[in-house]
Amino acid sequence: MIQRHSTVAHAAYHDLLRSLKDEAAAQIRGTPTKVKRGDKTYWYDTFRVGNDVRKSYIGEDTPELAQRLSDLTKLRDQTADRQAHRTRLIRILRAEGFLSTDATTGSLLSAMAKSGVFRLGGTIVGTHAFRLYEGDLGLRYSFDDTAQTGDVDIASFERLSLALEDTVSPPLQDVFKHFAFDPVPSLKRDHVWRWKQTRNDLMVEFLTPSFDEDEGLRPLAALGVDAQSLHHLNYLIQDPIQAAVLYRSGVLVQVPQPERFAIHKLIVADRRRDGPDRIKAVKDRAQAAFLIRALAEDRPDELNEAYITARNTGPKWAKRLDNTLKRMPETLALLSAL
Structure with missing residues (x-):
């Protein structure tokens, strides 16, 4: 909560x-x-x-x-x-x-x-x-x-x-x-x-x-x-x-912008999922989840725009987002409901 x-x-x-x-x-x-x-x-x-x-x-x-x-x-x-x-x-x-x-x-x-x-x-x-x-x-x-x-x-x-x-x-x-x-x-x-x-x-x-x-x-x-x-x-x-x-x-x-920060954390978490930075990936996902829960309540339109912009930037961006969100079903549900 x-x-x-x-x-x-x-x-x-x-x-x-x-x-x-x-x-x-x-x-x-x-x-x-x-x-x-x-x-x-x-x-x-x-x-x-x-x-x-x-x-x-x-x-x-x-x-x-x-x-x-x-x-x-x-x-x-x-x-x-x-x-x-x-x-x-x-x-x-x-x-x-x-x-x-x-x-x-x-x-x-x-x-x-x-x-x-x-x-x-x-x-x-x-x-x-x-x-x-x-x-x-x-x-x-x-x-x-x-x-x-x-x-x-x-x-x-x-x-x-x-x-x-x-x-x-x-x-x-x-x-x-x-x-x-x-x-x-x-x-x-x-x-x-x-x-x-x-x-x-x-x-x-x-x-x-x-x-x-x-x-x-x-x-x-x-x-x-x-x-x-x-x-x-x-x-x-x-x-x-x-x-x-x-x-x-x-x-x-x-x-x-907090919306871009949250979505960017989803992207970089996938970059860090292997190797010495994987501990940072856990923190990336935690910060993204926290902000996305708040933004989905307060600024759903801005959050949705930031998410769609990132997904539409290219297939590599979309793949990184998908890879991270597979580990975050609650966050994925919030973004899908926007």
Whole structure:
């Protein structure tokens, strides 16, 4: 049975998320400027540094973002009140039993957010993303292996990272050095996509979709790192959503849509069913089953669309879904009934 947080907690989370989005807009230094590329429009912060005119990426044009940009003066004036309000909201959420973020991970995500990782397309994937659906869906998580955290996985599109023409500041290498992370050598010399903290086993990994047969390393220009490319990842991180991390007065990050996350877990569980990663496949199936039960109640249309999109991508995708769902008759019944 799916357990839910109270309506008070659910409302507090969305109030926190809205405040963090307001705070992000309030940090704009200069004049918001539209830039059109193909069929999409993006906002940039245009400002002067000495005699130079610089541009910093804000985000893709949406009615919600456009409204915030039109209210910049008011948002800047309310900064102090907004921070105090977010602190109160986080106290409410913790009292309501929301999962906490440990200080090490929270401070790291906060530093990455300040450097621009999530603003520039970085999307948290894996169990850290799974935990953040607690607020978006109003779910109450139990403290079992399903929600236990491990590595911090950040994914982004290589092409988007190049097209944005902006980079994180300070560089991620400096951020990792501050938190005592060392680069993990890869098979390609001078190409680093993983960092490990020296005082514990916490690992940060960067990923990107593979559109080729191989799954080699690819550069993420905006983040200034390399990334391990993986098949099926393009489906997962398409059109991500923003989420709030409960650390201090809140951290604004990006995660995949929960519907795509759940279906993607079914796919990768089949990839991991044999070999050393088969234990991860058990966790993949547990997370998928949990989310699909909740989404079948709350967002059946969105779940069905995500499922059909994955099945229609190609016969290999459909086969992986079928292989996993053979082990999950209850989940298969829920998806078949949509």
